[in-house]
Amino acid sequence: MCMHIRETLQNTRSWSANEQALCDYILKNSIEVIRMNGTQLAQAAAVSTSCVYRFCHKLGFEGFSAFRIQLASELNEKLSSPSEVNYDYPFTEKESTAQLIQTLGSLYKTSIDETIRLLDITQLETFAEHIYQARFTYILTTNTNLQAAENFARKMEEIGMHIHVAGELLQQRLYCASAKQGDVAIILSYAGISDHVQECVKQLYENKVTVLLLSSRHDKTLHYFATCRLYLCGFESSYQKITTFSSHVSAQYLLDLVYSVIYQKNYKKNIEHRDRAYHVCRLKAKEESGMKRMETNKGEET
Numbered sequence: 001m002c003m004h005i006r007e008t009l010q011n012t013r014s015w016s017a018n019e020q021a022l023c024d025y026i027l028k029n030s031i032e033v034i035r036m037n038g039t040q041l042a043q044a045a046a047v048s049t050s051c052v053y054r055f056c057h058k059l060g061f062e063g064f065s066a067f068r069i070q071l072a073s074e075l076n077e078k079l080s081s082p083s084e085v086n087y088d089y090p091f092t093e094k095e096s097t098a099q100l101i102q103t104l105g106s107l108y109k110t111s112i113d114e115t116i117r118l119l120d121i122t123q124l125e126t127f128a129e130h131i132y133q134a135r136f137t138y139i140l141t142t143n144t145n146l147q148a149a150e151n152f153a154r155k156m157e158e159i160g161m162h163i164h165v166a167g168e169l170l171q172q173r174l175y176c177a178s179a180k181q182g183d184v185a186i187i188l189s190y191a192g193i194s195d196h197v198q199e200c201v202k203q204l205y206e207n208k209v210t211v212l213l214l215s216s217r218h219d220k221t222l223h224y225f226a227t228c229r230l231y232l233c234g235f236e237s238s239y240q241k242i243t244t245f246s247s248h249v250s251a252q253y254l255l256d257l258v259y260s261v262i263y264q265k266n267y268k269k270n271i272e273h274r275d276r277a278y279h280v281c282r283l284k285a286k287e288e289s290g291m292k293r294m295e296t297n298k299g300e301e302t
Helices: 005-011 017-028 038-045 049-058 064-080 097-118 121-133 143-158 169-178 195-206 245-265 267-301
Strands: 137-141 163-166 184-188 210-215 228-231
Touching: 005 017, 005 064, 017 038, 017 049, 038 049, 049 064, 097 245, 121 184, 121 210, 121 228, 121 245, 137 143, 137 169, 143 163, 143 184, 143 245, 143 267, 163 169, 169 195, 184 195, 195 210, 210 245, 245 267
Parallel strands: 137 163, 137 184, 184 210, 210 228
Antiparallel strands: none
């Protein structure tokens, strides 16, 4: 069953012509729809009653009554929310800087709250354990989430665990071709709509690679191939938006959680390893700085 009906309807592009007409009507007249029965909705949207019930089944509901109850619950939650944020266009050109500060702060908070609500602790622990036990771990993502992936890889490097981040398409194909059983591939994709990503995941699955998925509920394909899945906040549209404010902070939060669970497994050892690594880096930086000063002094003498 879809968790947020209106967001699912806004982001699904696979409806038939009649289903799209029904979808458009529900989005425009949600409050009226919760007061209707299936027959009344069919008449209002100019579709058949059977189309209404097929539509509800596609969304994971047993019938129109269950669909209507869920929609009413979502609308009530939305109306009672103290701060309603447009996650695709959270600010306008006329908004003041003070308003912008409050708007983005609210967006970040509600995005994290939703990520926590969707979080399954067992899935999180299993996700982290697969990475901890992996022979090699790869992250496949797009430019949108590349920064979050590289940040995660750097943190893991600090505790002696190597994560290979593949951001370029060719690099992703090479990783997919060489990965094998015992390896782990983390797929970071908001909706899984890219043909390239779908092909990569299918190849990883065929190679018996453990696929760990970070995606929103808008993903209708990739989760079939995943051993484990963590949900990104799914409030954004997959297509039209200023940028990925909400999903970015959600991805960063989930990856930080995964890192923290892994860190706890060897807590004292990881503290020592990180401190030792930074001590070596400081010594090396000091040595390089000293050599540069010596070269500068020699140049001045000549």
